[in-house]
Amino acid sequence: DVKVTQSSRYLVKRTGEKVFLECVQDMDHENMFWYRQDPGLGLRLIYFSYDVKMKEKGDIPEGYSVSREKKERFSLILESASTNQTSMYLCASSNGAGATIYFGEGSWLTVV
Amino acid sequence: GQQVMQIPQYQHVQEGEDFTTYCNSSTTLSNIQWYKQRPGGHPVFLIQLVKSGEVKKQKRLTFQFGEAKKNSSLHITATQTTDVGTYFCAGDVGGGADGLTFGKGTHLIIQP
Numbered sequence: 001d002v003k004v005t006q007s008s009r010y011l012v013k014r015t016g017e018k019v020f021l022e023c024v025q026d027m028d029h030e031n032m033f034w035y036r037q038d039p040g041l042g043l044r045l046i047y048f049s050y051d052v053k054m055k056e057k058g059d060i061p062e063g064y065s066v067s068r069e070k071k072e073r074f075s076l077i078l079e080s081a082s083t084n085q086t087s088m089y090l091c092a093s094s095n096g097a098g099a100t101i102y103f104g105e106g107s108w109l110t111v112v
Numbered sequence: 113g114q115q116v117m118q119i120p121q122y123q124h125v126q127e128g129e130d131f132t133t134y135c136n137s138s139t140t141l142s143n144i145q146w147y148k149q150r151p152g153g154h155p156v157f158l159i160q161l162v163k164s165g166e167v168k169k170q171k172r173l174t175f176q177f178g179e180a181k182k183n184s185s186l187h188i189t190a191t192q193t194t195d196v197g198t199y200f201c202a203g204d205v206g207g208g209a210d211g212l213t214f215g216k217g218t219h220l221i222i223q224p
Contacts (some may be wrong), residue, residue, distance in 0.1 A: 006113065012196055040216070041216065042122070042200070042214055042215065042216030043155070043214045043217075043219050090154060090155070097204070098143060098204030098212065100145065100157045100160065101145075101147075101155075101157070101202070101212060102157070103154040103155050103156070104154060105153070105154050106153075106154050
């Protein structure tokens, strides 16, 4: 079974803090993604990566950055957390363009 | 940009009634996928449709892909409480590494 693991399920951070969300996949997938999910807005793509050290902006990259130093790991970074970044963050991976996407269990971030 | 529209946003049904969610794309899709997210959970892949006019069934769930490969539907016959959740369609417009474009989802609420 494909496993996408998000290390932090629930986080509470203060405004202005730097936040790291870590994600690891165990299926040697080329593509990895970060989405955020908010009520009424569905899944919105923040960043994706199709190879190590490669990254592409998604629909809502502002306020976020990412890092992919190893194929299995994709990190989402909030340089200076703000309250409007309170959300559920989903990491995902797939084996190519248009392929099935496998999601992690999600990280619930609250910024106070 | 490419869009995948999904309706309705919410659907309340009595247990035992049927349910349908519809997905429409502004562009022709290489394939369409359906995902289910249980309350508090993460999206999980259900099925992929590739061929024009394709129909696939999984027990009480019937998935259709339109002849023009721009629309799709998911129909659930005789809903059960275990069907509760949000159903997402996700379309592949092809050619990009950024994966799928997700609809906003249909929240299915079942009243016993």
